[in-house]
Amino acid sequence: MESNIEHQAPKKLVILGGGESGVGTAVLGMQKGFEVFVSDFGNIKEKYKQVLINNAIEFEDGGHTSERILTADLVMKSPGIPEKAPIVKALLEKGVKVISEIEFASAYTNATIVGITGSNGKTTTATLVYELLKKDLNVALGGNIGDSFALQVSEGKFENYVLELSSFQLDGIVAFAPHISVLTNLSPDHLDRYEYDYNKYIASKFRITENQTEDDYFIYDADDVEINKWLDSHEIKAKKIPFSIKRKIEEGAYLEDNNIIITLHNNIFTMPLATLGVQGQHNTKNAMAASTVATLLKIRKQTIRECLEKFQGVEHRLEKVLKINNVMYINDSKATNVNATFYALDSMTTPTVWIVGGVDKGNDYSELLPLVNEKVKAIVCLGVDNEKIKAAFGNISDMIVETAGMQEAVKVAYKLADRNDTVLLSPACASFDLFTSYEDRGRQFKEAVRHL
Incomplete structure (x- = not known):
């Protein structure tokens, strides 16, 4: 290369x-x-x-x-x-x-690269793509997840890579071009690193396709307003393959009669929604994006179906921890922005005690107000500074409790939850005020739940 x-x-x-x-x-x-x-x-x-x-x-x-x-x-x-x-x-x-590492390492491999970015769903989608490919292809997972991409390139064992890519990694590219790129969605995140300018953050995400050619593919969420707006005003060379849960797509993925349907090069793949291993709107979209990648790379339909049925999601993303006194405890520590928490609250079907807070990256909580009003019975704040959360939800929640650490937050949530409720850790913030990472935060939550 x-x-x-x-x-x-x-x-x-x-x-x-x-x-x-x-x-x-x-x-x-x-x-x-x-x-x-x-x-x-x-x-x-x-x-x-x-x-x-x-x-x-x-x-x-x-x-x-x-x-x-x-x-x-x-x-x-x-x-x-x-x-x-x-x-x-x-x-x-x-x-x-x-x-960035991605730019440096990609110069030393001729492997086929699938690059996945987006504000939410990129870890789940990257992990799912890897699971879909590994039975039929010699493939490794890297980037923002798993082992270092550069280290794996130095070992020279792989012909295919699935890379989860953050906007920060894409900021540091010059010539990097994945054969298949995926943009799962866009919502304000990390704005503290982009001078609080959402357009700069969006431009950063779209760098995933800037070096692609006509022989490459760009898979994206056709229901996402910001993605469509950007595509309307910018040219890209890669072949565009949309997925949608709202409308029929000629070449790409869509929903019909509760079936996922993917049409590519006159090849049709169908899968009943009910058989997916993980449910919820966002997981349907992740499954569509991942199956589209697998179809492009000629993975057998049977392999794709089996894998989607078995896949149980990733750690710290709406991960069911334990049921105690008929209360379900869910670890969604990976929800480090408002949009991720929106998906989490949207998928709640029982009254919810919501643990929220951390380092705010310029969050606008207004889009959560209707969901909090409808689903949340109590809010437990878990951050060094909770003023913004209290200001945002003070008028609609009678019960907002501030706590100093994870153990206290879980104990308070335990007291506030009644039978058949859910306790949801979905912080909508970064973790660095009290924890070393979102993984550390999620593990401390699980540990505290197990000690109740």
């Missing part, structure tokens, strides 16, 4: 961030003959330090040595580091190329 990176053959590769993507890139960089230096402003986890030591890769943590970093020919920035970080600003001012 042609690559700008290889043409320029920069000698010094500096990697900012010593986590999964950083260490994977370091290993691949060493393998490709770069002089590699890893720098992390925080502390590098022991397991990653060991990988660096075993590969004789130089690193530092607990701060950046800017003199050394600024001599780089190429910099790979981990997705969690914002563009406005002083070291990144200094690099860009100096004209050093700053890219």
